[in-house]
Amino acid sequence: MMMRKKNSIRWVTAALAMILMAGCSVGGTGGSGSGNADPGKETITFWMKKQMFEEQNQMIQERAKQFGEEHDVNVNVEFIAYEDFYPKWSAAIESGTTPDVSFFGYQEVGQFYAKDVLEDVTDVVDRVENTNGEIQDSLKTSVTFEDKLYGVPFWTESTALYYRKDMLQAAGYSEPPGTWEEFREMAKALTDSSKGIYGAGLGYGKGNSDAEWLTRAIIWSYGGSLDTEDGKSVAVKSPETLQAIQLIRDIFIEDKVTPPSSIGWDDSGNNKSYLSGQSAMIFNVGSLAATIKNDNPELYENTGIAMLPAGPKGAVVPGISNNLGIFKTSPNKELAKSFIEYMTDKTWYGQWVQNGAPLTGPIYTDLAKESVWQEEKNKGFVDSIAHFAFLGYPGEYNPKAGEIYNLRYVNDVFQKMLLDSGFTAQQAVDDLQSKIEAVYAK
Numbered sequence: 001m002m003m004r005k006k007n008s009i010r011w012v013t014a015a016l017a018m019i020l021m022a023g024c025s026v027g028g029t030g031g032s033g034s035g036n037a038d039p040g041k042e043t044i045t046f047w048m049k050k051q052m053f054e055e056q057n058q059m060i061q062e063r064a065k066q067f068g069e070e071h072d073v074n075v076n077v078e079f080i081a082y083e084d085f086y087p088k089w090s091a092a093i094e095s096g097t098t099p100d101v102s103f104f105g106y107q108e109v110g111q112f113y114a115k116d117v118l119e120d121v122t123d124v125v126d127r128v129e130n131t132n133g134e135i136q137d138s139l140k141t142s143v144t145f146e147d148k149l150y151g152v153p154f155w156t157e158s159t160a161l162y163y164r165k166d167m168l169q170a171a172g173y174s175e176p177p178g179t180w181e182e183f184r185e186m187a188k189a190l191t192d193s194s195k196g197i198y199g200a201g202l203g204y205g206k207g208n209s210d211a212e213w214l215t216r217a218i219i220w221s222y223g224g225s226l227d228t229e230d231g232k233s234v235a236v237k238s239p240e241t242l243q244a245i246q247l248i249r250d251i252f253i254e255d256k257v258t259p260p261s262s263i264g265w266d267d268s269g270n271n272k273s274y275l276s277g278q279s280a281m282i283f284n285v286g287s288l289a290a291t292i293k294n295d296n297p298e299l300y301e302n303t304g305i306a307m308l309p310a311g312p313k314g315a316v317v318p319g320i321s322n323n324l325g326i327f328k329t330s331p332n333k334e335l336a337k338s339f340i341e342y343m344t345d346k347t348w349y350g351q352w353v354q355n356g357a358p359l360t361g362p363i364y365t366d367l368a369k370e371s372v373w374q375e376e377k378n379k380g381f382v383d384s385i386a387h388f389a390f391l392g393y394p395g396e397y398n399p400k401a402g403e404i405y406n407l408r409y410v411n412d413v414f415q416k417m418l419l420d421s422g423f424t425a426q427q428a429v430d431d432l433q434s435k436i437e438a439v440y441a442k
Contacts, residue, residue, distance in 0.1 A: 043074035044100040044332050044339060047088070049322065050079040052287055055355045060343075063352075067342045073335065093117055098327035100336040106142040106321040106390060109151040110397040118150045119326040124337045125149045132346040134365045138388035142321040142397060151323030152340050155353055156361040157285050158384040159213065159317060161306045167197070167280040168304075176281075176306040180218060180247060183281070183309045187257040190280040199257040201279025202248075203265030204414045210267050213318040214283050215410050219244040220318075220389050221311025226410065226436065229395045234440055236433040244311065245417075246425040252418045263418050275299070283308065285320070286359035286381050293377075305358075305380045307387070319388030361385060400439050409435045 046064060051057050061077055068075040078099075080088065085103070089112075092098040104112070112118045129135055135153050143151035163176050171190050177183040187199030204211045216226060224241030228234055252258050259278055262269060271288055273279040275296070292300045308317050324343065326336045343349070346364060353362045358378040362368055368382040392401035413431050417423045 038074055041072060041074050042332065042335065043076055044335050045076045045078070046339065047078050047080055047085070047099045047102040049085070049103040050081055051356060052290070052359060053356050056352060056360065059348075059352050059355065063343060063348060064339075067339055071335070071338070075339070093327070093329075096329055098329045100330045100332045101324055101326060101339055103154070104151055104323050104325045106151065106319075106323065106397060107402045109143045109323055109325060110145070111399050111402065112325075112327075113145050113150045114399050117328055119328050119330065119333060120148045120150060121152050121326060121337070121340070122149045124152050124340055128152060128341055128344045131341070132344065132349075132364060135363045136365050136368070136385050138319060138385060139321050139363055142319060142388070142390045143323055145396065151321075151325045152344065153321060153363040154324045154344065155322050155356070155363060156385055156388075157320035157322070157359060158361055158381040158388075159217070159283055159285055159308065159320075160380040160384060161281060161308055162274060162284055162288065163281045163304045163306070164274075164277075165302050165304050176304055177309050180221065180309045180311050184247065184251055184255065184257075187251065187281065188255050191255075191257040193256070196278060197280065198259045198273075198278060199280050200251055200255075201262070201270045201273045201282035202251065202258050203262035203269040203273075204411055204418060205263070205265045205269065206411060206415070207408065208266055208269070208411055210270060210283070211265075211414065212405060212408060212410050215248065215414065216389075216391075216393075217283075217308055217316055217318050218248060218311065220316035220393055221308075221313055222247075223311070223313040225394055226404065226432065227392050227395060227401045228440065231392075231395055231398050231400075232440065234433060234437045235394075236436055237429055240312075242425055242429050245428050248414070249417055249425050249428075253421060263415060286357070286361075286378075289358055289377055300377075303377070305377050307380045307383050315384075315387045316389050316393075317384040317387045319385070319390050321388070321390070358382075400442075404436055404439050407435075407439070 048060055057079055064075040064077045109118065125135065125140065139153035139156060140149060143149055143153070161176055167190055168176070168186070171186070173186060177186050190199030191197065202214065219226060219241055222240045222244035224238055224244050225235040259273055270279065270282040270284060274282045289305060292303060308315055324340050326333060330336050346367070350362070350367055353360050353367070354372050357372060358381045361382055362373070367373070368385065372378060373382045390397050391405055392398050409432060413428050417425070417428045
């Protein structure tokens with residue numbers, strides 16, 4: 001499923017193959033190389049995550065050029081693949097050559113806040129909302145620490161349920177599952193192993209980020225946790241977490257509704273399984289919908305997309321929050337703040353985010369209500385935003401929560417449980433509690 005991740009065969013593979021666009025000056029001169037910047041003008045630098053849709057990258061470039069012309073400054077835009085950001089950030093912080101404005105995932109906002117290298121941008125968010133309307137609360141929460149915001153939400157990505165309409169109809173269902181228990185029952189009805197068809201396209205592999213996120217979604221929706229409420233006391237051991245883990249174990253071991261190879265899947269596993277017709281239901285972000293629409297229009301028409309099923313505590317969706325922020329070492333803080341306000345102007349921004357639908361979701365509450373986002377294939381993604389939760393849930397994000405995610409403890413423990421029928425759900429809870437406690441004890 002999920003977060004930044006999440007960016008596997010869906011679009012990261014393509015992005016890795018592209019040449020990094022860097023050092024592209026779009027200042028008042030309108031040139032397309034860093035040598036075209038006017039040395040007599042002030043220059044700001046913007047590091048932006050390269051988007052899947054090239055039209056969005058072009059719009060960013062053109063908008064930055066407009067800002068430069070209107071403010072009589074040079075704007076240097078660098079488009080960077082996500083996986084290349086961290087070493088660039090680290091080197092820039094070490095050398096004191098940070099950009100004026102940068103993209104940040106909410107994890108990085110939390111990590112850099114802890115290092116005390118980010119500027120408080122609460123005033124920017126206030127002005128953006130006063131001008132354009134409310135930013136969805138869940139997005140602000142993910143970058144808020146001690147009642148101050150250290151990132152300005154810029155776009156979001158959501159995970160949703162993909163399902164084959166024809167398979168559901170053949171099994172007697174007219175609607176997708178609304179709860180995880182319904183998902184389990186429908187997966188059993190949809191599975192015909194003699195034909196190589198399985199109801200639940202879920203997988204666990206060593207590096208599978210989809211599995212890490214989906215497991216959290218299920219546990220959170222049952223009221224369980226893989227972190228803490230206070231940043232100190234690990235709260236994995238609970239009846240709610242046990243109930244969620246037992247559900248997942250039963251789907252794999254008792255029901256046998258997942259493809260036999262799924263315990264070894266990487267992030268591309270569920271994509272391939274759905275595209276081949278092996279799995280009737282999977283979980284993914286919006287890039288898969290864009291891929292299917294372009295490559296297999298017939299399958300696209302036969303695909304339904306809905307919000308994640310709910311647990312006893314309702315639907316909880318692992319959020320992907322993408323933000324703009326300012327380093328404390330920025331030499332042009334006020335100009336950087338003006339630039340962020342310019343890039344979040346709703347008139348321009350509404351078209352930019354629409355050009356990335358359904359992968360790129362809007363930050364503004366009222367934009368999510370516009371007709372394009374109410375279309376069948378898009379609605380499930382924007383409806384998810386109000387149900388976002390983030391690493392560290394039910395507490396706020398903290399660097400140790402990110403470390404636990406990166407260590408892939410969930411995948412390791414679940415692989416062990418699913419490969420060893422004698423390893424119980426309670427043992428999985430105990431093992432996770434022990435591993436996560438060790439991280440927080442450092």
